[in-house]
Amino acid sequence: MTRPTMADVAARAGVSRALVSLVMRGSPKVSAQRRQAVLRAAEELGYSPHAMARSLASRTSTLLGVMVSDLHNAFFAEVVDGLEEVASDRGFELIINTGGRRAARERRAVASLLSFRPAGLALLGPVVAASVIADAAGSTPVVLVARSCRLSTVDSINDDGRVGSGLAVNHLVRLGHSRIVHFDGGSGSQAAQRRRGYVAAMRAHGLEPVVLHSEYTDTAGARTVARLLERFDPLPTAIVAANDVNAIGAISALDAVGLRVPGDISVIGYDNTSLSALAHIGLTTIDQPRHDMGRLAAEALLQRVRHGRTAPVHHLLRPTLVERASTAAPPGRPARGRRQGGAG
Amino acid sequence: MTRPTMADVAARAGVSRALVSLVMRGSPKVSAQRRQAVLRAAEELGYSPHAMARSLASRTSTLLGVMVSDLHNAFFAEVVDGLEEVASDRGFELIINTGGRRAARERRAVASLLSFRPAGLALLGPVVAASVIADAAGSTPVVLVARSCRLSTVDSINDDGRVGSGLAVNHLVRLGHSRIVHFDGGSGSQAAQRRRGYVAAMRAHGLEPVVLHSEYTDTAGARTVARLLERFDPLPTAIVAANDVNAIGAISALDAVGLRVPGDISVIGYDNTSLSALAHIGLTTIDQPRHDMGRLAAEALLQRVRHGRTAPVHHLLRPTLVERASTAAPPGRPARGRRQGGAG
DNA sequence: CCAACAAATTAGAGCGCTCCAATGCTGTAA
DNA sequence: TTACAGCATTGGAGCGCTCTAATTTGTTGG
Numbered sequence: 001m002t003r004p005t006m007a008d009v010a011a012r013a014g015v016s017r018a019l020v021s022l023v024m025r026g027s028p029k030v031s032a033q034r035r036q037a038v039l040r041a042a043e044e045l046g047y048s049p050h051a052m053a054r055s056l057a058s059r060t061s062t063l064l065g066v067m068v069s070d071l072h073n074a075f076f077a078e079v080v081d082g083l084e085e086v087a088s089d090r091g092f093e094l095i096i097n098t099g100g101r102r103a104a105r106e107r108r109a110v111a112s113l114l115s116f117r118p119a120g121l122a123l124l125g126p127v128v129a130a131s132v133i134a135d136a137a138g139s140t141p142v143v144l145v146a147r148s149c150r151l152s153t154v155d156s157i158n159d160d161g162r163v164g165s166g167l168a169v170n171h172l173v174r175l176g177h178s179r180i181v182h183f184d185g186g187s188g189s190q191a192a193q194r195r196r197g198y199v200a201a202m203r204a205h206g207l208e209p210v211v212l213h214s215e216y217t218d219t220a221g222a223r224t225v226a227r228l229l230e231r232f233d234p235l236p237t238a239i240v241a242a243n244d245v246n247a248i249g250a251i252s253a254l255d256a257v258g259l260r261v262p263g264d265i266s267v268i269g270y271d272n273t274s275l276s277a278l279a280h281i282g283l284t285t286i287d288q289p290r291h292d293m294g295r296l297a298a299e300a301l302l303q304r305v306r307h308g309r310t311a312p313v314h315h316l317l318r319p320t321l322v323e324r325a326s327t328a329a330p331p332g333r334p335a336r337g338r339r340q341g342g343a344g
Numbered sequence: 345m346t347r348p349t350m351a352d353v354a355a356r357a358g359v360s361r362a363l364v365s366l367v368m369r370g371s372p373k374v375s376a377q378r379r380q381a382v383l384r385a386a387e388e389l390g391y392s393p394h395a396m397a398r399s400l401a402s403r404t405s406t407l408l409g410v411m412v413s414d415l416h417n418a419f420f421a422e423v424v425d426g427l428e429e430v431a432s433d434r435g436f437e438l439i440i441n442t443g444g445r446r447a448a449r450e451r452r453a454v455a456s457l458l459s460f461r462p463a464g465l466a467l468l469g470p471v472v473a474a475s476v477i478a479d480a481a482g483s484t485p486v487v488l489v490a491r492s493c494r495l496s497t498v499d500s501i502n503d504d505g506r507v508g509s510g511l512a513v514n515h516l517v518r519l520g521h522s523r524i525v526h527f528d529g530g531s532g533s534q535a536a537q538r539r540r541g542y543v544a545a546m547r548a549h550g551l552e553p554v555v556l557h558s559e560y561t562d563t564a565g566a567r568t569v570a571r572l573l574e575r576f577d578p579l580p581t582a583i584v585a586a587n588d589v590n591a592i593g594a595i596s597a598l599d600a601v602g603l604r605v606p607g608d609i610s611v612i613g614y615d616n617t618s619l620s621a622l623a624h625i626g627l628t629t630i631d632q633p634r635h636d637m638g639r640l641a642a643e644a645l646l647q648r649v650r651h652g653r654t655a656p657v658h659h660l661l662r663p664t665l666v667e668r669a670s671t672a673a674p675p676g677r678p679a680r681g682r683r684q685g686g687a688g
Numbered sequence: 689c690c691a692a693c694a695a696a697t698t699a700g701a702g703c704g705c706t707c708c709a710a711t712g713c714t715g716t717a718a
Numbered sequence: 719t720t721a722c723a724g725c726a727t728t729g730g731a732g733c734g735c736t737c738t739a740a741t742t743t744g745t746t747g748g
Binding site for chain 2: 053063111116222
Binding site: 007 | 733735736
């Protein structure tokens with residue numbers, strides 16, 4: 001029942017425990033003959049090294065702690081996926097727990113992860129106080145994802161919500177739009193940045209920004225369309241929605257009153273969820289490189305671990321425009337194909 | 345830099361290391377006075393026990409290994425969420441890696457998890473050979489999720505795809521439908537079971553089953569509608585789609601030729617993805633209790649760990665019908681509200 | 689044939705903890 | 719006073735490994 005240990009392998013191979021240790025760690029200073037003997041003995045006994053004992057003895061860890069505010073959220077699940085990819089590639093494992101967006105639970109979750117003395121700690125969308133983060137950073141490298149916090153001791157990975165909204169506005173302006181409104185995400189995360197990006201981009205084009213309060217849900221998107229119809233005449237020709245779900249709600253509300261997307265009005269989402277990619281919906285949207293964020297987070301930790309970097313890095317990733325079928329030239333303009341610009 | 349150990353706390357509190365150990369484990373056989381002293385010393389030094397050293401010494405683990413075939417997939421992400429909920433509730437942590445649906449990688453992933461000597465191992469949708477699973481089960485409790493494999497040593501958690509399709513058919517029959525077709529999921533996971541459940545339920549109602557080959561994508565759903573329109577006259581009055589995405593594709597294709605859902609034809613999905621809940625779509629669908637599957641998986645492991653259960657358990661969860669707006673009585677029948685039955 | 693050196697191997701302490709057996713300490717009964 | 723509980727406390731071995739320093743083995747040159 002109890003698994004074989006290094007001593008068992010050593011006994012079977014007729015060598016010392018230390019030699020088995022060297023073989024297991026792939027040391028070059030072992031004769032080919034003994035190596036074979038050890039490997040065979042290990043094979044026969046079904047031996048594999050005990051990672052915890054190894055970690056304790058060597059005072060190093062191959063564990064990366066990950067505190068996810070909410071795994072249910074597809075955004076974080078993909079970040080974790082990216083983290084895992086890099087980690088396992090480099091021989092590290094992820095140890096994960098969640099904080100449920102509650103500071104007290106997050107604090108306990110972080111403490112629990114730290115009790116394993118991980119090589120590093122990634123906090124995904126934490127709501128916990130900066131002091132807790134600083135504390136953690138005192139005992140292991142820490143990287144923050146989707147949370148900015150300019151401590152001098154932690155790395156951070158964020159996407160640039162301002163740039164994203166700017167891309168959306170630029171795309172619409174290029175198509176010929178000028179009456180472009182923004183449905184904002186209220187108090188949701190990143191909403192403020194997206195709003196600022198929209199306003200800045202509009203001003204940069206000499207256009208008047210119009211922000212309608214909304215939320216990150218489809219019903220909010222639909223309600224905001226209703227307000228739009230009441231208050232605006234003429235209607236705007238394009239909507240920069242708070243996110244994809246909000247855009248879907250807006251589109252269905254427009255559809256319900258006989259307005260065609262993109263024929264009468266263009267709509268652009270944000271997040272590039274799997275939703276937006278459905279052929280039926282074909283939503284033009286802004287993609288956040290979630291997977292890359294996870295990868296970069298892992299890289300940041302491993303750089304500190306393996307290369308002893310101490311200066312903080314702060315990645316601000318550029319989102320990209322994913323053009324699909326919900327945007328086109330405004331009505332009255334020459335109808336062009338979905339591709340703007342180009343030689344045709 | 346280096347964190348304080350038990351010896352540091354003992355020295356500061358003026359007691360032995362063993363006493364500190366007792367206090368840390370909450371033993372009742374410590375005088376209140378010493379306990380205070382130890383706790384204060386620990387507090388002052390910022391001491392917290394080293395989980396790995398503890399685990400090594402006590403020959404127990406508070407780690408549950410989780411091998412996910414694909415975290416990118418929302419289904420598994422939610423299962424992990426359920427696992428995590430129960431685990432952290434019981435003082436366990438999850439250690440996670442992925443196998444990318446490739447047997448060789450999965451084998452390595454499992455080995456890597458086992459090297460931490462976890463208290464148990466959950467395999468989510470593994471494709472690896474049964475022998476590998478049996479091996480793992482030799483050294484720690486194992487639970488399989490979304491993979492049936494009747495080894496006598498492992499537990500399993502699955503949803504019953506046959507029951508789910510049966511629910512869909514029953515629902516439609518109750519609404520008055522009799523010409524009900526199934527778009528199947530081809531060779532996708534669970535597709536065969538859903539197909540069998542559909543066929544069996546139709547036969548049970550004395551109806552003729554009609555299965556059209558399709559796939560788990562929206563474009564496949566649309567293509568299959570095209571085939572339906574070519575070949576069937578009269579058209580069926582209801583479609584049991586392969587899954588939600590397939591249903592969305594079907595609905596948009598029906599919409600494109602002027603057929604109304606549910607006015608002209610009812611459509612029912614499968615999976616209850618976040619997609620189906622959008623107000624705009626309002627897809628009637630079959631819900632798999634993903635979160636519960638994760639919870640049950642964790643419970644199964646912990647029962648073996650804590651209560652020494654050895655007999656395998658095999659949970660086959662009943663999916664449930666989630667009624668929304670894409671199903672109604674067939675045309676020609678008295679139009680009723682969305683709720684069938686009842687006193688009204 | 690032996691010193692000198694490099695390469696291969698090993699003994700043993702130690703990582704931070706748990707756990708068992710042993711110790712000290714009080715108070716009560718004989 | 720001694721004996722003996724009963725409880726609180728402690729010493730020390732040991733969990734499975736790594737790592738340093740020491741030892742053994744093998745090779746070469748004088």
